[in-house]
Amino acid sequence: MTDIETRLQALETRLKALEDETAILRLIACYGPAVDSCDRDAVGALWSENGGYDFGGPPLAGRQAVGGLVDLDTHRAYVAAGSGHVLSLPVVTVKGNRATAINYSRVYVKHGDHWRVARMSANHWDLTREDDGQWRVKTRTNRLLDGSEEARAVLSGGLDR
Amino acid sequence: MTDIETRLQALETRLKALEDETAILRLIACYGPAVDSCDRDAVGALWSENGGYDFGGPPLAGRQAVGGLVDLDTHRAYVAAGSGHVLSLPVVTVKGNRATAINYSRVYVKHGDHWRVARMSANHWDLTREDDGQWRVKTRTNRLLDGSEEARAVLSGGLDR
Amino acid sequence: MTDIETRLQALETRLKALEDETAILRLIACYGPAVDSCDRDAVGALWSENGGYDFGGPPLAGRQAVGGLVDLDTHRAYVAAGSGHVLSLPVVTVKGNRATAINYSRVYVKHGDHWRVARMSANHWDLTREDDGQWRVKTRTNRLLDGSEEARAVLSGGLDR
Numbered sequence: 001m002t003d004i005e006t007r008l009q010a011l012e013t014r015l016k017a018l019e020d021e022t023a024i025l026r027l028i029a030c031y032g033p034a035v036d037s038c039d040r041d042a043v044g045a046l047w048s049e050n051g052g053y054d055f056g057g058p059p060l061a062g063r064q065a066v067g068g069l070v071d072l073d074t075h076r077a078y079v080a081a082g083s084g085h086v087l088s089l090p091v092v093t094v095k096g097n098r099a100t101a102i103n104y105s106r107v108y109v110k111h112g113d114h115w116r117v118a119r120m121s122a123n124h125w126d127l128t129r130e131d132d133g134q135w136r137v138k139t140r141t142n143r144l145l146d147g148s149e150e151a152r153a154v155l156s157g158g159l160d161r
Numbered sequence: 162m163t164d165i166e167t168r169l170q171a172l173e174t175r176l177k178a179l180e181d182e183t184a185i186l187r188l189i190a191c192y193g194p195a196v197d198s199c200d201r202d203a204v205g206a207l208w209s210e211n212g213g214y215d216f217g218g219p220p221l222a223g224r225q226a227v228g229g230l231v232d233l234d235t236h237r238a239y240v241a242a243g244s245g246h247v248l249s250l251p252v253v254t255v256k257g258n259r260a261t262a263i264n265y266s267r268v269y270v271k272h273g274d275h276w277r278v279a280r281m282s283a284n285h286w287d288l289t290r291e292d293d294g295q296w297r298v299k300t301r302t303n304r305l306l307d308g309s310e311e312a313r314a315v316l317s318g319g320l321d322r
Numbered sequence: 323m324t325d326i327e328t329r330l331q332a333l334e335t336r337l338k339a340l341e342d343e344t345a346i347l348r349l350i351a352c353y354g355p356a357v358d359s360c361d362r363d364a365v366g367a368l369w370s371e372n373g374g375y376d377f378g379g380p381p382l383a384g385r386q387a388v389g390g391l392v393d394l395d396t397h398r399a400y401v402a403a404g405s406g407h408v409l410s411l412p413v414v415t416v417k418g419n420r421a422t423a424i425n426y427s428r429v430y431v432k433h434g435d436h437w438r439v440a441r442m443s444a445n446h447w448d449l450t451r452e453d454d455g456q457w458r459v460k461t462r463t464n465r466l467l468d469g470s471e472e473a474r475a476v477l478s479g480g481l482d483r
Contacts (some may be wrong), residue, residue: 004165007330007334008165008168008169008172008330011172011330011333011334011337012168012172014337014341015172015175015176015337018179018337018341018344019175019179022182022183022344025250026252026253028250029249029250029252029264030252030320032249032265033252033263033283033316033317033319033320034320036283036306036313036316037313037314037316037317037320038313039317039320042317042320079308079313080308081308082281082305082306082309082312083306084265084267084281084306086249086265086267087250088249088250088351088354088408088410089250089347089350089351089409089410089411090351091348091351091352091355092348102355104354104406104408106406106408106430106437108267108278108281108306110306110307110308113279114277114278114279115267115277115278115281115306116278116436116437117278117430117436117437117438117439118435118436120406120430120437122355122358122406144404145358145404145405145406145430145432145437146404146432147401147402147403147404147432148404151404152358152359152360152401153359155354155355155358155359156355156359156361156364159352159355159356159359159361159364165326169329169330169333172333173329173333176333176337176340179340180336183340183343186411187413189411190410190411190412190413190425193410193426194413194444194477194478194480194481197444197467197474198474198477198478199474200481203481240469241469242469243442243466243467243468243469244467245426245428245442245444245467247410247426247428248410248411249410249411250411269439269442269467271442271467271468274440275438275439275440276428276439276442276467277439278439
């Protein structure tokens with residue numbers, strides 16, 4: 001193997017790692033706009049066919065169910081009042097075709113002349129690169145930061161690279 | 162064309178795409194510090210000479226006018242009370258020398274012993290790479306997330322790559 | 323030097339710049355999960371052995387002291403009530419083995435049925451790439467955005483590339 005071959009391979013590997021991390025940031029940044037515009041398909045498209053979303057109650061199982069969260073009464077009430085689901089800059093760790101990310105999500109809802117944070121949660125994302133090369137969510141776990149140990153465990157679980 | 166030439170070109174193209182996306186994240190991240198420190202020139206420098214900013218009222222047209230927003234009475238009152246204009250991680254889509262980004266912006270203003278969100282908006286950014294190679298804002302559209310269909314349309318408009 | 327050599331070197335330099343910026347985003351994104359899960363070691367690991375954190379009172383000097391902030395009474399009270407330390411997308415400027423970043427931090431604390439922003443600050447990070455190749459915090463300066471000139475100066479200090 002020539003020196004040029006070695007350097008090309010190293011560049012390709014390192015570039016792929018950055019592309020993966022950037023793609024995952026973008027995927028997570030899409031979640032808010034998708035749910036706040038009540039776009040069932042755009043939400044579902046972020047998840048694997050068999051992916052799930054566990055936000056404390058009975059988990060939503062499968063892409064259809066996850067996309068369907070835009071029709072939940074609570075969600076509709078947030079959106080009607082004026083809502084923003086904001087996802088913070090995540091800590092992303094890629095290992096081959098799997099990745100994890102942890103971050104904070106906040107649901108801001110209009111309340112009189114200002115907006116209040118109605119939900120503030122810790123999130124753990126398990127992601128997978130699928131056969132078409134796209135990263136999608138396998139499971140997302142969301143726990144309210146209400147002082148419980150469970151929410152803190154969600155955060156600490158994603159810190160090791 | 163040799164195999165090495167093909168691989169070099171592919172690397173150059175892919176790297177440029179990541180550099181563009183990273184430069185746009187940085188551009189958007191500069192907005193808050195520029196307005197919260199009332200730096201007219203730093204705000205203006207983010208926009209194209211003929212760029213515009215439409216935040217609901219009569220749009221600000223041209224870099225000078227956009228930079229001048231730091232002198233608006235509302236803005237001065239926010240800054241005097243203690244303000245932070247925070248822009249969320251955007252969904253960036255680059256196509257050649259043009260790009261779009263969507264994200265959330267929040268204006269936090271000190272209110273007694275805490276900070277309140279005085280504005281929570283959906284943003285659509287149209288960006289252009291100018292002759293000097295720098296990305297700048299052509300138009301930014303900002304709509305309060307107050308339950309109106311218009312704000313939701315701003316978010317859904319930026320989801321397709 | 324052949325054309326291929328020139329192009330390989332250019333790619334390696336540009337890729338390294340992006341890797342640095344991405345590593346610094348990740349470092350900053352780790353702060354919140356580390357403090358909200360009261361993980362002293364995870365907080366300390368983000369700082370240089372002799373790094374410091376100045377958030378208005380007497381600065382914390384050295385990695386041990388910085389990690390020890392998770393035991394401060396104020397911090398323990400935030401975490402017990404339910405807290406999220408959220409760091410915004412930073413403006414990162416890398417120069418060789420040193421870098422600066424500026425961004426906003428917010429401490430959300432549960433208050434009845436919603437979360438309030440108990441601290442909203444401007445941050446300036448001085449970072450260094452250490453001998454093991456890892457970026458760590460040399461000093462972090464944090465000032466409440468309470469209308470004071472000092473906090474605004476923190477923001478404006480990081481705008482020039």
